Amino acid sequence: MSLVPGDFSRFAINQITTPSLSLVEAVDTYARHGAGGIGVWNQYLEGIAPAAAGRLIRDAGLFVPCLCTTAWVNLADPAARAAAIEENRRRLDAAHDLGAACLVVVPGGLATGEKDIIAARNRVEDALAELLPHARAAGVSLGLEPLHPMFAADRSCLNTFRHCLDLVESMGAGTGIVADVYHCWWDPEFPEGLRAAGAGRILTFHLCDWLVPTRDVYQDRGMVGDGVIDIAFHCRLLNEIAYDGPFEIEIFSKLDWWTRDAAETTRISLERCEPFVAPRAGASVCG
Amino acid sequence: MSLVPGDFSRFAINQITTPSLSLVEAVDTYARHGAGGIGVWNQYLEGIAPAAAGRLIRDAGLFVPCLCTTAWVNLADPAARAAAIEENRRRLDAAHDLGAACLVVVPGGLATGEKDIIAARNRVEDALAELLPHARAAGVSLGLEPLHPMFAADRSCLNTFRHCLDLVESMGAGTGIVADVYHCWWDPEFPEGLRAAGAGRILTFHLCDWLVPTRDVYQDRGMVGDGVIDIAFHCRLLNEIAYDGPFEIEIFSKLDWWTRDAAETTRISLERCEPFVAPRAGASVCG
Structure with missing residues (x-):
């Protein structure tokens, strides 16, 4: 019996929404409240092997829509850049071991x-091309996320859906888009971009909201x-294009939600998203 | 003899850069330092007829690239919206009397x-269509500014250059674009947009810079x-498309420049922009 009623089979909570919880605590809290999955952040894998983390997550009945995020590759120093590429190969392997799709x-x-x-x-494009063979070999997609x-x-x-879609179209297999309404809602080309992408190129879809006023640029x-x-x-539009992949709530909120009790944030996340994340009729669930 | 050496014949300072100055003080300060023009804000016209303000500005040898801004028209209440449209007709007349191009x-x-x-x-588009005949009659262009x-x-x-250009292309005479590097620099389609617009559709070009970190969303x-x-x-690109209209510095900075002496801000504005705002070879100056 989960604490929040509803069908959350395709709905994950991204760990950054409750940053005070360890991975073990997050898995327990999310599962107990009824979430279907957990979006994992790399820093929470310190001290636990990704394969063990993956087992822990699966044993709790959760799926993993994504591992967040790549190490920044857009560095001027060649040695630092090479190290970042290597680190990203390790993170692709970690995503594979976790059972994360991207x-x-x-x-x-x-x-x-x-x-x-x-x-x-251009440098980012080069770095992605360099990582792509490893991503394909690991069976983990590079999830390009347009950021505000x-x-x-x-x-x-990478700041527009269109730009990311162009890259995904040119790179092909092993790439896809991570879309977040927070980053894209303002874009007059976003609805058309989602239709042009089609369900198959969207790896996971993040939910969040834009506050008026926004008191901090980042969090x-x-x-x-x-x-x-x-x-x-946006959820209706995703339904129209037959998207049946994951939904995921992801909230950076040092001024509010991060100061609250993580179980309360989890519960409210589920309650607020429940109307939007039902499986499409006839579609299979995530995971 | 102006205080800052350089050719500023196409360069204006937008009043919001030194908000503590009255219109009379701003005209005097900008002219004394060598600026070619002044971007005027509506609130500084309180207590002075626009035609008188226009004479004052011309007598100081300055041009007026624009009057800022329209009253917000995107209101849900029909009476408030109608009042805003009427207010904007008055502002178009004021821009005409001032000698502002847009x-x-x-x-x-x-x-x-x-x-x-x-x-x-869609409502904004309707409001602009409603204002357009008055703009044409006043000989003042509606300057659509993509805002970040x-x-x-x-x-x-209105948040992308492409969106504004589409509107300008569909509305035709009496409309144009006010472009600001601050609002558009991140846009992968901005350079292509400037080329597609061509010099004739750009009414004035604002200069400003994006700070890292940005500590306040607005100012x-x-x-x-x-x-x-x-x-x-961006200035090279404008030169390539034969843009020879105004450049204008516009800085919202409650955390820094607005707290400084306005004459100092004026001097530094001119010094910093001097390398970018020279007239194109063979082109006529503004005004």
Whole structure:
């Protein structure tokens, strides 16, 4: 008996939503409340082998939509960049051992002192091409996530759904898109982009909300329902394109949710997302 | 003899860069330092007739690239919306009397309680169509300014250059684009958008910089040169498409520049922008 009623078979909670919990605690808390899956962050794998973590998660009946995230590859120093590529190969292996379908790509913004975002994007493209054979061999997709343009300088220079879709189309197998309404809701081309991508290229879909006002550029994201994003519209659209992959709540909120009790955040996450994450009629569940 | 050497014949300072100065003080300060023009904000016209303000500005040898901004039209209440349209007709007349080439369009984001950004954008389009005959009659262009996506909810639902260009192309005469590197630098389609627009559709070009970190979503914009935007790249591109309209520095900075002496901000604005704002060879100056 889970604590929150509803069909959460395709719904995961991303660990960053409750950063105070260890992996073991998060698995227990999410499963007890009824979540179907857990989006894992790399730092919570310290001290536990990814295969053991994967067993722990499966034993609790949860699936793993993604491992977050790549180490930043967009570095000016060649040795640092080579080390980051190698680290990302290890994270692809970890994702495989965990049973995660994808590794979320957050490549960094501009290199230190750099102003040339076109060059930065070209370097990211090169790094992805370098990682792609390893991703394919590991059976883990590189999940390109368009990040909100306000993160272009210092977190990721991949900032539009269209740009990510172009990269995924050119790289082919072993790549896909991690879409997050928080990062894309403002984009007039987002609905059309989702249709152009089709269900098969979307690896996981993150739910979150945009608060008015937003008090912090990085960590003041809102609980689903507390902001201005039309979540229902986007979920209907995903249904129209026959998307039956995972939904995942992911909230960076140092000003609010991260200060609350993690079980309360878990419960409210499930309650708020329940209307949006039901399986498509006739579709198989995740995992 | 102006205080800062250089050819500033196409370069204006936007008043919001030195918000503590009255219009009379701003005109005097900018002219004394050598600026070619002044971007005027509506609130500084209180207590002075626009035609008188225009004479004052011209007598100081300055041009007026724009009047900022429209009253927000994206309102749910029909009476409030009608009043905003009427107010914007008055502002178009004021822009005419001032001698400003355009009125900068900042239409508001979502209406209170609204989540449907597509509907919001449609309403803005309707409002612009309603204002267009008056703009044409006044000889003042509606200057559509793409605002950074982080302002989509609460300041403007016009957030990409491409979206604004589509609107300008469909509305035709009496419309154009106000482009600002701060709002557009992250956009992979911005360079291509500028080329597609061509010089004739760009009414004025704002200079500013993106700080890392950005400490405030709204009012922590950087002085040209202090951030990560490749200003030189964008100015070269404008030169390539034969743009010879105004450049204008516009900085919202409650955390830094607004706390400094306005004459110092004026001087540094001119010094920092001087390398970028020279007239094109063989082109006529602004004004």
